[in-house]
Amino acid sequence: xxxxxxxxxxxxxxxQVGCAFARNFAKRGDIAGxxxxxxxxxxxxxxxxxxxxxxLAAACAKSEGVYIIFPEINSPxxxxxxxxxxCGTRVWECVDLTAQIRPPNDALVLGxxxxxPDGKHxxxxxxxxxxxxxxxxxxxxxxxxxxxxxxxxRAPSVAFAHNINPKKDERASEKRPVPVHLADMPDLMxxxxxxxxxxxxxMRLKRTQLDGDAxxxxxxxxxxxxxxxxxxxxxxxxxxx
Numbered sequence: 001x002x003x004x005x006x007x008x009x010x011x012x013x014x015x016q017v018g019c020a021f022a023r024n025f026a027k028r029g030d031i032a033g034x035x036x037x038x039x040x041x042x043x044x045x046x047x048x049x050x051x052x053x054x055x056l057a058a059a060c061a062k063s064e065g066v067y068i069i070f071p072e073i074n075s076p077x078x079x080x081x082x083x084x085x086x087c088g089t090r091v092w093e094c095v096d097l098t099a100q101i102r103p104p105n106d107a108l109v110l111g112x113x114x115x116x117p118d119g120k121h122x123x124x125x126x127x128x129x130x131x132x133x134x135x136x137x138x139x140x141x142x143x144x145x146x147x148x149x150x151x152x153x154r155a156p157s158v159a160f161a162h163n164i165n166p167k168k169d170e171r172a173s174e175k176r177p178v179p180v181h182l183a184d185m186p187d188l189m190x191x192x193x194x195x196x197x198x199x200x201x202x203m204r205l206k207r208t209q210l211d212g213d214a215x216x217x218x219x220x221x222x223x224x225x226x227x228x229x230x231x232x233x234x235x236x237x238x239x240x241x
Contacts, residue, residue, distance in 0.1 A: 004069045005036035007141050008128075018137030018209040018219065020201040021155065021183060025065070028188055033064030042072040044085040053091055057117040060149040064185050073143045076227050079129060080234050082143070083112065083225070087238045091115045096239045101217045106229035107133045110239075111222045114147055115177060122177035123147050127224035134226050135219040137209050145224070146182055153184035155195055162196040164203070181221040 001009070011017065012026035025034055037055060041048060052068070059066050073082050086092040095111040103109055112125040125147055128140035152171050159165035171178045189195045210216040218226050 001036055002038055004038045004071045004142060008067060008069055008144055011140055015205060016137065016209060018206045020198045020205055021185070021187065024188060024198065025185060033186065035059050035063040035066045037066060037068045039068060039070050040072055042078045043081055046085060046088045049085045049089050053089055056114070056147065056149070060117055063149055065146065065148050065182065067144055067146045070143045074130070076131060076231060079131070079143060079225055079227060080231050083110070083235060084238065086112065093240050094235060094238050097223055101223065103218060103226065104214045108227045108229060108231045109218050109223055110225045110227065112145070112224040116149065120176050120178060121151060121180050124179055124181040124222045125224045126182050126221065129225060131227070133215065133228060135210060135215040136213050137206065137219050148180045148182055148184050150180070150184070152178065152180055153186060155183050155187050155199065158192045158195045159199045161192070164196060164199050183221060
């Protein structure tokens with residue numbers, strides 16, 4: 001683990017992240033199955049992204065999740081170029097979620113999607129960046145993407161069964177590719193009640209950390225980045241419905 005990765009893991013252990021599951025993973029990294037990757041450079045094109053795609057595909061066989069840190073990508077323009085580089089390859093796509101989230105400003109709300117090599121699953125990529133349009137719980141020290149590299153887990157279903165999450169997890173019956181996200185990581189809990197307790201803690205923590213945040217609605221698993229409105233034109237050719 002390099003210094004950038006250690007900095008991110010240390011930040012994930014704090015309440016600022018707004019997710020009790022993420023804090024649990026960070027504190028128990030020895031058995032959580034999280035793999036860290038650091039990618040240098042602030043102008044990454046297809047040539048630089050292709051080796052990353054190979055690494056991610058290989059990680060599916062040995063890790064439960066991957067966090068990719070881009071320490072030299074620190075501005076909206078650099079994030080835009082990162083998205084262009086990723087989505088210039090076939091396993092990545094970018095979805096406009098602005099109409100669903102309805103931000104109070106002209107921010108562009110985006111969801112990056114990474115297609116797992118099994119052809120069955122598509123990852124809702126969790127994004128972090130220290131940018132003013134991001135929700136407070138997503139402002140990590142460095143721009144970072146966190147990906148689930150396996151199938152759906154039990155936590156969403158447990159939350160529904162315990163009347164915490166009003167939405168039933170029906171992904172097993174959905175048309176492929178089935179979406180997966182960080183909540184599908186192995187929860188490391190000994191019982192369903194322990195999982196439910198951690199989900200309740202997440203809800204309370206999120207409410208506390210996002211109280212008064214204008215971008216609270218963007219703090220969802222499906223959202224990767226919130227960027228200034230000028231990003232629309234730059235990414236228009238890449239965004240899918």
